[in-house]
Amino acid sequence: MAVRHRGKNILILKQESRWLVFVNECPHRGLQLDESIITNGQLVCPHHNWQFKLPSGTCSTYSGYGLQPVPFRIQDGYLWVRAGD
Numbered sequence: 001m002a003v004r005h006r007g008k009n010i011l012i013l014k015q016e017s018r019w020l021v022f023v024n025e026c027p028h029r030g031l032q033l034d035e036s037i038i039t040n041g042q043l044v045c046p047h048h049n050w051q052f053k054l055p056s057g058t059c060s061t062y063s064g065y066g067l068q069p070v071p072f073r074i075q076d077g078y079l080w081v082r083a084g085d
């Protein structure tokens with residue numbers, strides 16, 4: 001799921017029973033990851049197929065890159081993100 005909060009594009013994923021939240025920008029060219037697929041425990045960017053290990057977001061296509069995590073918490077059935085500075 002992609003949402004916009006406080007000027008940031010946020011990508012919210014659920015991998016098995018675990019929630020993951022990242023800035024919705026691929027570190028390759030900054031394009032959004034909305035149409036990504038998750039396969040074999042990796043998120044695959046729909047634009048040029050860079051792959052990112054989940055849950056870490058570490059890029060497995062090129063070392064030194066990764067998705068930017070967004071702090072969040074689950075409380076009373078809601079997912080709260082801390083996207084602002």
Ligand code: FES
Nearest residue numbers: 026028045048050
């Ligand atoms: S923008 Fe994601 S791999 Fe190029």
